Amino acid sequence: MNREIYKLFSTFFKIGAFTFGGGWAMIAMMEKDIVNKHKWFSHEEFVDNLAIAQSMPGILAVNMSVLVGNKIAKKTGATFAALGTILPSFIIILAIAMFFVTIYDNPTVESIFKGIRPAVVALIIAPVLTTAKAAKIGIKNVWVPIATALLITFVGISPIAFIAAAIIYGVSKCYIDNKNLKA
Amino acid sequence: MIYINLILAYLKIGLFGFGGGYAMLSLIQHETVEVIHHGESAPWLTLQEFTDIVAISQMSPGPIGINSATYIGYKVTGSVLGSALATISVCLPSFILVLLIGTFLLKNRENKYIQNVFKAIRPVVVGMVASAALLLMNKENFPDYTKSIAICVIAFLLVRYAKLHPILIVILSGIAGYILY
Incomplete structure (x- = not known):
């Protein structure tokens, strides 16, 4: 796999896996990684793109990862960045859901x-x-x-x-x- | 049929879910607790189950929109496929929209039409969040008028004025429930 794509996926996967507290908590983490660490966006670009992500319907963190991914590697980048954001919560919640149905009546x-x-x-x-x-x-x-x-x-x-x-x-x-x- | 209903419901939620996770809750609630979908006999969730899913989403990492889609998809169909379909469906509309018109919007942010639309949506979003809260204020979630109301008021004060993290609120109220009930 292309190095940039892998970096996009792993960055967003990490943010998705370790940020509790929903969309805005994730944005704070994203700013650190996207602006400071990988320099995919300048600070100004980050703020402008955040305004777009926020004005769109859907999930803020996913929208933001699509914008970053699209800038770095077009549609492929957008897809892998979005998958990175989605997958951790998907896996964790699925595990909880499977476990929870067994203890719900306790x-x-x-x-x-x-x-x-x-x-x-x-x-x-x-x-x-x-x-x-x-x-x-x-x-x-x-x-x-x-x-x-x-x-x-x-x-x-x-x-x-x-x-x-x-x-x-x-x-x-x-x-x-x-x-x-x-x- | 249930899979098609699930996909359609979450595409709708993803397409009209403006204003973040809490506003989206109002849409999710409408589709899962209130509506009886085509060819089915009852809504997918009771209000209690919905409230519990919100609590679980609060305590898990990631956005609440994804968490609830994954959980409800599994709960409703009992399968991983249902869970995956709901999750993909809730993301797909904005994924396409952001790719198609994200750059356009970025260049035309000063456009009067675009600004007017966002200005008009904002107060509606406030009402949507309020309705999500109002819909949950019923007998299922407040079985008594004493202890449960006390928990709600204290939790509100802690999150609003002491700025406690929502995860901590869920944990503390869970302990309170264990002791009180």
């Missing part, structure tokens, strides 16, 4: 999870506040997240509908603004 496990479940809810409430701050939610637009949350939760509308509506709104608002400018 009363001790059940009492442990009874304690964990309300804490998981707390872990999801916390990012509501941080994302609200990042999205600059104020008095004028606070109805958007509230209406979205209520309609998804209590009416059962798919979240996809809201993403689609936001895209259509964004494009048409810009189109109308442009027209008014010209008129």
